[in-house]
Amino acid sequence: MTDITNIDIAKATRLLNHGPTTLITSAYAGKTNIMAAAWVCALDFNPPKVTVVIDSKTYTRELMEAAGTFAINLPCVQQIEMVKQVGSISGRDLAGTDKFAEYGIETFAAKAISAPLVKGCVGWLECKIIPEPHTQNTYDLFIAEVVAAHADERVFSDGRWHFEGHDNLRTIHHIAGGVFYATGQQC
Amino acid sequence: MTDITNIDIAKATRLLNHGPTTLITSAYAGKTNIMAAAWVCALDFNPPKVTVVIDSKTYTRELMEAAGTFAINLPCVQQIEMVKQVGSISGRDLAGTDKFAEYGIETFAAKAISAPLVKGCVGWLECKIIPEPHTQNTYDLFIAEVVAAHADERVFSDGRWHFEGHDNLRTIHHIAGGVFYATGQQC
Numbered sequence: 001m002t003d004i005t006n007i008d009i010a011k012a013t014r015l016l017n018h019g020p021t022t023l024i025t026s027a028y029a030g031k032t033n034i035m036a037a038a039w040v041c042a043l044d045f046n047p048p049k050v051t052v053v054i055d056s057k058t059y060t061r062e063l064m065e066a067a068g069t070f071a072i073n074l075p076c077v078q079q080i081e082m083v084k085q086v087g088s089i090s091g092r093d094l095a096g097t098d099k100f101a102e103y104g105i106e107t108f109a110a111k112a113i114s115a116p117l118v119k120g121c122v123g124w125l126e127c128k129i130i131p132e133p134h135t136q137n138t139y140d141l142f143i144a145e146v147v148a149a150h151a152d153e154r155v156f157s158d159g160r161w162h163f164e165g166h167d168n169l170r171t172i173h174h175i176a177g178g179v180f181y182a183t184g185q186q187c
Numbered sequence: 188m189t190d191i192t193n194i195d196i197a198k199a200t201r202l203l204n205h206g207p208t209t210l211i212t213s214a215y216a217g218k219t220n221i222m223a224a225a226w227v228c229a230l231d232f233n234p235p236k237v238t239v240v241i242d243s244k245t246y247t248r249e250l251m252e253a254a255g256t257f258a259i260n261l262p263c264v265q266q267i268e269m270v271k272q273v274g275s276i277s278g279r280d281l282a283g284t285d286k287f288a289e290y291g292i293e294t295f296a297a298k299a300i301s302a303p304l305v306k307g308c309v310g311w312l313e314c315k316i317i318p319e320p321h322t323q324n325t326y327d328l329f330i331a332e333v334v335a336a337h338a339d340e341r342v343f344s345d346g347r348w349h350f351e352g353h354d355n356l357r358t359i360h361h362i363a364g365g366v367f368y369a370t371g372q373q374c
Contacts, residue, residue: 160366
């Protein structure tokens with residue numbers, strides 16, 4: 001945890017420029033959930049905004065709409081199995097528990113929102129939904145402002161990623177059907 | 188060119204799942220342009236839809252709004268220098284020529300739209316804008332339906348990427364300031 005640093009909010013979207021797969025966490029009224037999401041994208045620089053696509057049937061959607069906030073966590077190579085696990089089941093189907101307990105996923109508190117942040121990830125964006133009912137209801141597309149951002153300074157500092165020497169901390173990119181590629185060589 | 192195959196439209200968004208940096212091409216009334224864009228994302232499966240963020244000051248914006256269509260081209264490692272070039276100047280500032288002529292960028296005809304497709308890329312999505320004036324004007328965010336898609340079958344077939352053995356054809360991911368990472372190892 002000592003490697004986590006706050007990021008200049010004006011550079012928060014740089015966490016997402018390269019299109020990594022994410023984990024969306026949400027919390028409302030004592031309930032929490034986590035899901036994998038690849039369709040997450042930067043939208044604006046400062047104040048930073050993002051778009052996320054969240055299916056209307058998901059438990060995450062229910063919690064994030066109720067709370068008005070959610071977190072984007074950026075998992076890395078050493079978390080691949082956990083990412084596959086949380087992407088394969090709905091938190092709604094876990095009677096009396098949640099995915100964090102079910103899979104032993106440790107979290108820490110966000111600065112500005114209720115959603116928990118996932119330990120072991122390499123980047124985190126705390127997001128507040130900008131209500132846009134038409135795009136939400138028509139396209140399952142949410143627009144949000146990033147109100148705080150953090151990163152593992154071993155692989156992100158001075159506003160950019162640098163994965164060299166940390167292969168297990170490289171971000172991941174979903175292809176299809178549970179197959180991922182790591183972020184590769186600088187070119 | 189013999190390596191290019193049409194893609195089942197229901198799997199077109201798989202070209203974008205892993206968040207590659209793109210080249211947006213556009214054409215209207217005899218004018219054409221090309222720009223680099225990292226903020227491009229899948230939105231829906233079938234019919235496939237995408238989101239793209241295009242600044243209101245760009246020449247691309249002018250042409251794509253006039254035509255109602257544009258193409259998303261997916262460049263690869265061996266095109267890095269060209270991607271940097273087209274991202275560093277506006278086509279509006281090139282008197283009497285365009286970026287294709289200026290940088291010797293070869294193209295081929297799209298199937299369903301007017302925008303040219305860039306030779307040497309490894310994936311192409313032909314897109315028709317779904318008019319959403321509020322999101323376009325407020326956020327520079329465009330929603331579009333993918334009406335045709337193609338890929339280089341050496342690295343994409345049966346609905347998924349497979350870059351092994353083709354390092355020069357790996358897609359690229361922009362970090363910041365002209366620094367890119369290639370799509371890396373499967374994990």
